[in-house]
Amino acid sequence: MKFIPIMEISGQIMTLIEDAEKSLIIVSPYIEIAKWEKLKKCLQRAVDRGVSIIIYTREYAKQNLDPLRAFKVKIILVKDLHSKIYLNDAYGIVSSQNLYHYSDINSIDFAYKTETDEERNQLVNLINKYLANSKPIEQYIIASKTEVGNEIVVEKEEGTNVFPLKDIDLEKIKEWFHDKFPEIKMNSTKQYVYCNKLLACGDVMLREGFEIRFSYGIKNQDQYIKAIQTLNFENNNYKYEKTLVTNNSQAPYLIYVPQEVTDIQKLIYDYIFIAKTIIDKTRNIKI
Structure with a gap:
């Protein structure tokens, strides 16, 4: 794997999204992109290209996922998730950085990019073993929002959809x-x-x-x-x-x-x- 310079991590993640041709997998326990316009444009272009996008994020985390739902991507909640992986058809990035705008601006993170198919396949196998083939709460959900003080609370009803297919x-x-x-x-x-x-x-x-x-x-x-x-x-x-x-x-x-x-x-x-x-x-x- 190749080390990514600290100040280039977010840019490399967005490039990975731009390079996706058929599939894109994002594993990030905490997600906040409401004001991250550049990244949202990358996701929109991927959706427009017909890229299949699956996003794994942490169950019960306090976060607003509505900006992601607007893209009609597949969102899956996983209990105790802590890993951060970004994966397209050709390569992947392993990082300490969440898909979180605050992290892009303020956090010090590290990241590596795969250089071979074997390295990418190792990440695919990890995702399939611990995420896709586990029993996450799958988010074909009915959601409603209420405001409590300054906080948005999302009430959700979990579905029993078989996706993602095993x-x-x-x-x-x-x-x-x-x-x-x-x-x-x-x-x-x-x-x-x-x-x-x-x-x-x-x-x-x-x-x-x-x-x-x-x-x-x-x-x-x-x-x-x-x-x-x-x-x-x-x-x-x-x-x-x-x-x-x-x-x-x-x-x-x-x-x-x-x-x-x-x-x-x-x-x-x-x-x-x-x-x-x-x-x-x-x-x-x-x-």
């Missing part, structure tokens, strides 16, 4: 898709399953939802999007929140996010049905 769940999804669609190529990590050319109009990523990544510059792209958006999946096992993201600098993507998932097998049945329905609906559209 290794065994992702492997099961991969096996089912390989069985139902043997002609497609697939690759997977501990965060997602990626189906290359599952659809004529692009690829599919399965992580916190069924995400259609349209091929860049494909002909009749608008026609594909319009056809898929007309589909109704209300009679599936789960209800789905649909979001279309467009950006001039990259191809659009459409994601169906399941709500309150408690059974991974039912989710797989839904995903298979969604894939087959989209394939049938778009079969006659010419590329």
